[in-house]
Amino acid sequence: MSKKDGINRNKEHPTSPDTASDKYDGLSRRDFMRIASLSAAGVFTGSLMSGCGELWERQPVIDVDSWHQGVCRFCGTGCGIKIGMSDGKVVDVKGDPAAHNRGRLCIKGILNREILYVEDRALYPMIRKNGELERASWEEAMELIASRFSQSIQNSGPDSVAFYGSGQLFTEESYSANKLFKAGIGTNNVDGNPRLCMASAAVGYTSVFGKDEPMGCYEDTDHADCFFVTGSNMAECHPIVWERLQDRKRSNPDTFLIVVDPRKTRTAEHADLFLQIKPGTDVALYNSMIYEFYRRGLVDLEMIEDYLSFQSGSNSITEEQFRSHLEKYTPERAASVCGISAEQIREAAFRFGNSPATMSFWTMGLNQQIQGTAANRLVMAMHLLTGQIGRPGATPFSLTGQPNAGGGVRDTGSLAHALPNGRLVANPKHRKEMEELWNVPEGTISPNPGHHAISLFQAMNSGDVECALIMSTNPIQSLPNILPYRDAMENAFVVVADAFHPTETTKYADVVLPAAMWAEKGGVFSQSERRYHYVPNLVEPKGEARSDFDIIIDLADRLGHGDLFPNRTQADIWEEWRKISAHSTYNFEGITYERLKNQPGILWPCPDEDHPGTCRRYVPGEDPLVKDEDARLDFYGRPDGRALIYLHEQGEPYENQNEKFPLLLTTGRVLEHWHTETITRRVDDLKNIKTDFLEVHPADAARYGLQDGDDVRVASRRGDAEFVTRITDDIREGLVFATFHSAKHLVNKVTSDAVDPFSRQPDYKRCAVSIEKA
Amino acid sequence: MKKFNPTLLLSCLILLIVSGTALALTGIYHLEDTPGSTASFETVHKVDTESFERSEAKTTLDGGTYANIMQNAQTEKPIASTAEKGMTIGEIMRWAGIVAIVVAIVILLLIEFIYRDRINPMNYRILLIISLFVLPMIVGLGTSATVLETTKSVQSCGSCHVMDPFVDDLFDAESTTLAARHYKNKWIPKYQCYTCHTTYGAHGTFEGKRDGFRHWLLFVTGTWDEPISYSGSYPNMNCTSCHAGTNAFQQVKSHRALSSKLRADEVSCTSCHGPAHPTPKERVASTDQQEIEQRSTSAMRKIGPEELNSLVEALDE
């Protein structure tokens, strides 16, 4: 009975397993009862059994022939799923109990089962002729693209072409595109939507620890005693990580939850302490909390002594200088800036610093600000200064928004300033290393950083960039201040590869390529906690669609760079990539396709094939790359092993409210829809979920004569958009909120493209607007 | 007819009934879970009832719910309350059975030995029929109802060791599975396994019997597969019969969006709110943990006093 090994049958006789079997000799009273009553039932049931499934056993409502391990198509939580196939179609999707999500999914995860079969899938290539997109053959489309790209490269140099990618491409795809453009064509004009989403966190981690990506993992949630959730509506945007946080509170009700957000989100509703600050004032809040750490003696002296240095801009400073800067941020002063009480700040600081283990979560609320990098660095500083780091449950953890922004874009360095595995374009040594690893002549990689997202579209508008390939994203809806970028699309030759048409972006494309999506192609995704996991290829692409990988390789061949990809398959690219990673502190050489296909993901670093993966980086005993095993922590990403504490002042808003634009606008999401709704809006079950609303405080509604349900126009210095009024006191007075989901109600006509000076990430979370009844 | 000796026959019948009843009563009393047996059950499954004191946020359920009706406790308001629940069907039936048998015996004794000659034969026969057939039928019913009722208890489910990981989890105050949370927060005051595992209505009863029979067959033939898993789609009605009427449920947009799929069981409530029980990985992990604990206890016991002394000395040095 080897099957029953998992069951401990000897519990009542722990020390004498032999006697345990006594219980099974003969029939116990209950067994007797069971036999007696079941024999009767047996006569009845037995006569009905004869092969009729339902009569013998409960049947699944959906017939499934086979189940396959995979990953959700949507958010950065990256839930493990089981994909049910029948007759070559995806018919069912359920959570994978063996994955970190314990079998749970949110509604989007469940509806993965529908997304391949919704309307408006792009089915064949299209070329714009006389202003209209017309059906074309792949050969014709690819030939046109190759000739336009070659022409521009020849006439205006390699920097006249660009790639705009996505955190939704597989790692192999982003890596190949990055290699083609940087090592083949010779331009660093490779950027993508992660710039709009993760750039501040990436710059934050890199500048503080020397290397990107969080050091903690989801498992830390199970050990934290205090959660500091700032600028994140986890309950709606990362629902399954949120469930895990809730689980922690359920099993340990003393767990304390602090939420910082200008809106009383569904996350904030569960907070033990809710700091409803004014948007864009969190730098003052964090400074003030650090001030409190010092005042209360919550600062970890060992950390300061051995593991930290202080920095202002690019100059190092002393701890005293840092402390004297904090004097400006007493809770009283910060309170007046943030619009909350000093007592709340003191309480938050005390809870944060004093709990046995504090874990922070943040996302777009922090990243999408002109002080995004500053905010990221300060949250990390709070953990470093209080020593809330490197223990189970103590970690600063940034959540990603897309299914593959971390592994696909940040780790492969598919950004304008970056090279793979944390290397920088601007660093000659890094360039040389990559040229050697990629086996291309020295000097191939351009020393000039390329255009970051916003500047890329500006360059397309001005004509500096003539051709662009956009893959798996919808920038003409997701970029801030989109109106001028529509012109950019008109001015440049733009190829858009997407699984759907029309989208706001394909509308303006010169060539539309139909792309395979999700289970129509296989590849590696990564999620917030450095977990690499695998999506299997299970079905044929719709229509003539091809995978983005095939498109990139085809383009490489036509541009004469086919030799960059000597082996043509995605599996070969993965082999190449994992081996390259071994030459860096991002070492995941041990993560093979084979392993990924057999388990729900592995967290890197993972240097060899027997390594189980790493939960906590920089921690001796856990991280295989740590050199000093006796230390408390080893920040090996930094040359001196010391993490940096940055000094940042609360800045002024980039645009002021005035009589004409008296209110502030902030943007966000709802649980049921995702990004620009390209996929989710087309799923039948989600069609009735509204995303066209503008949340308005009752006092503002009264001031502007708005009733619930009224059409309302929001206008900024850049543009205006119409929404439907939703009156709620969950929002601060003077602030309005809209989602960026709806293509019909484009909030990004209103938002501003002002960017963070370090990360170049735009500020979607705060701009001055006016509202009026439409 | 004259040769027929009714007294002898009656005596035999009475003997039969009395011994039968005695047997039934013993059965009934034995099935009753005495405090002793509950205690030993709790030790086996490491129930730490004290740790249940801190409960999750108050339940938002209100009004009579199916769980209450199932447990014959309609009068009770929120199911979170653990107040007196009055008598259960099982108890009523047990008492009905006891009263019936006592009444039957008394009637038989009276008509046979005291009133035999004083009542007319018609009445005699009727009383005979009542005490020999009608009342024993009530006893029979009472016994089966009691058996059915007691097998609803968690103890009854936990008596089968295949259920150990699930029952242990139910009693684990720190567990966050749906089952454990419903248990420790007393959202379902009793018959926790039964309440969520028998679909409601007659069809459910049939399913319950069928599954019981199948499980029994698998068990006695040793042909079940570990880790055990729920076969087919879980009927959401088991959840919605309590939850669907609540504000908390109706406010959630995802519930509205998925309403037809939820009704058809194409999406399970546990897809988002699970896991209902520890996942296979967690079951193995907890068993491993127990084994480690057991091994260390047994290892400790094997160390004799001398060995211990030498160990202590070694440590001192």
Ligand code: SF4
């Ligand atoms: S939480 Fe994110 S990854 Fe998980 S199921 Fe929902 S959308 Fe998919």
